[in-house]
Amino acid sequence: MKPNTGKGAKVLIIGGGIAGLSAATALCDLGISPLVLEKSPFLGGHAIQFACKATDSCQNCFACSVEEQLRKVTENPQILGTLNSELKRLTKKDGRFMAVIERYPALIDPERCNNCGECFKVCPEADKAAIQEAYSVYNQSRYGINIDRCLYFAKDKSCNRCQEACPENAIALDQDAEKMEREFDAVIVAxxxxxxxxxxxxxxxYGTHKNVVSALELERILRSRGKAIRPSDEKEPKKIAFIQCVGSRERKRPFCSRACAYALRMAAAIRARQPDIETTTFYIDIQSFGKEFLKTYKALKADIRMVRMIPGDVYQVEGDRLCVSFMDHATHQALDEVFDMAVLSVGLMPGKDNKVLSELLRIDLDETGFFSPPDHTAGRETTQDGIFVAGTARGPMDIADTIADAGKAAWEAARYLITDTTSWRYP
Ligand SMILES: Cc1cc2nc3c(=O)[nH]c(=O)nc-3n(C[C@H](O)[C@H](O)[C@H](O)COP(=O)(O)OP(=O)(O)OC[C@H]3O[C@@H](n4cnc5c(N)ncnc54)[C@H](O)[C@@H]3O)c2cc1C
Structure with a gap:
């Protein structure tokens, strides 16, 4: 038997990052009803945290397009979403998928919450993101409780400080997860x-020297403060070291995370806003992705010092400054140079839930742990009919490629829904 076909068909989208949001909008435009299932309290994924990297002109970092996509989704009544939710079981019967979803209710009532932030101030685990502040105005309420990190859930109801501090009585921790059963005609893993x-x-x-931050943390600093500051004293750094390829292009994880472009844009954006800051980028080599990259690279590198060497060590010295040891590529001399802050350009690794999801959905992972290689000529279908994969769940890619990839996954899902599944094959 075929699934419910064409208009009115229902698609489950697992993940509410830019891939999930883009797939939802594309499906909706085709008359297909999406349900976005998001594990965290907010939509937007990693990219909703990013700062604009414009200098005197737009650098095409695409951070603003995530905000725009989130606006479209939250304002579209045809797109349904469920936050704090996880897929627990998926079975297939008569061509349709039966999903069992576990959902925590909104622990902070968006109708009552006045965004005062008292909960955030009193949370003992706020630095570990037990209470998270949304990055976008389109995420309501502005604060969300992360069940995996909150002490109330982790330690036998040992802490309810946020609930007690809330002046609007908007927080109710003592709520149980509910199980929902829903039927779908196709699934997109995003x-x-x-x-x-x-x-x-x-x-x-990292974690011991106060002014070593990850690139993701610097994104959040730039987004919330509008400029680069040192975590130790909130002062403007004079010299920043960017260290590329942290976590990728090594024996254990030999793949490229395609992060060169946004790290360079980040350094250039800082120089444009805070021209007194000197930036040095330590790199293995520069990988070029997209037809615009070389043009961007030539324009940006004129303003950034580039050192083709990954440092051996970073030591903390007086004034919470950082001594970076590296070998000079040209002279082969060992050098020590002092910086005020170091930024580690962390790579894109397979999603934490990939293994669990691959077992639940009975779809394969490749040898790197992603769902399939990001080969733009290949289809997004998986080893299971009716299940598709979109965005970085397939492998490292930037926002623009993720949006395009999610659009293609939505098209493939639509094609599956309006074609006889037994004769359908990707060319
Ligand atoms: C430091 C850094 C800076 C970057 N800067 C840029 C930049 O400037 N420009 C650019 O183009 N790209 C940038 N990128 C890349 C960008 O982050 C990705 O292209 C983009 O976030 C991919 O979106 P996604 O939806 O595929 O994944 P994600 O952003 O990871 O979103 C996935 C979503 O799925 C949810 N989820 C996960 N597991 C489950 C589950 N089991 N059930 C339900 N929900 C689940 C997650 O909570 C999340 O909301 C950067 C990356 C990094 C690391």
Missing amino acids: SGFTPADPAEKDQFG
């Missing part, structure tokens, strides 16, 4: 990536 853990590279001192 569960994204996990940033490489910068602490794994202990020679760079």
Whole structure:
């Protein structure tokens, strides 16, 4: 039997990052009803945290397009979403998928919350993201509780400080997860990536040296403060070292995370806003993706010092400054240079849930742990009829490629729904 075909068909989208949001909009335009299932309290994924990297002109970092896509989704009543939710089981019967979804209710009532932030101030685990602040005005309420990190859920209801501090009585922690059963005609997996853990590279001192941050943390600083500041004293740094390829292009994970372009744009954006800051980018080599990249690279590198060498060590010295040891490529001399801040350009690793999802959905992972290689000539269908993969769940890609990839996954799902599945084959 065929699934429900054409208009009115229902598609489950796992993940509410830019891939999931783009797939939802594309499906909706085709008259197909999407349900976006997001594990965290907010939509937008990693990219909703990013700062605009414009200098005196737009650098095409695409951060603003994520905000715009989120606006479209939240304003479209045809797109349904469920936050704090996880897929627990998926079976297929008579061509349709039966999904069992576990959903935590909104622990912070968006109708009552006045965004005052008292909950955030009193949370003892706020620095570990037990309470998260949304990055976009389109995420309501502005604060969300992360069940995986909140002490109330982790330690036998041991902490309810946020609930007690809330002046509007908007927080109710004592709520149980509910199970929902829903039927779908197709599934799109858009569960994204996990940033490489910068602490794994202990020679760079992440977690011990105060002014070593990950590129994701710098994105958040730029977005919330509008400029680069040192975490230790909130002062403007004079010299910043960017260290590329942290977590990728190594024996264990030989693939490229395609992060050169946004790290260079980030350095250029800082120089444009804070011209007194000197930036140095330590790199293995520059990988070019997209037809515009070389033009952008030539324009940006004129303003950024580039050192083709990954440093051996980063030590903390007086004033919470950082001494970076590296070998000069030209002279082969060992050098020590002092910076005020170091930024680790973390790579894009397979999503934390990929293994669980691959078992639940009975679809294969490749040898790197992603769902399939990001080969733009290949289809987005999986080893299971009716299940498709979109965005960085397939492998590292930037926002523009993710949006395009999600659009293609939506088209392939639509094609599956309006074609006889037994005769359908991707060319
Ligand atoms: C430091 C850094 C800076 C970057 N800067 C740029 C830039 O300037 N420009 C650019 O083009 N690209 C940039 N990128 C790349 C960009 O982050 C990705 O292209 C983009 O986020 C991919 O979107 P996605 O939806 O595929 O994945 P994600 O952003 O990872 O979103 C996936 C979503 O799925 C949810 N999810 C995960 N598992 C489950 C599950 N089991 N059930 C339900 N939901 C689940 C997650 O909570 C998340 O909301 C950067 C990457 C990094 C690491």
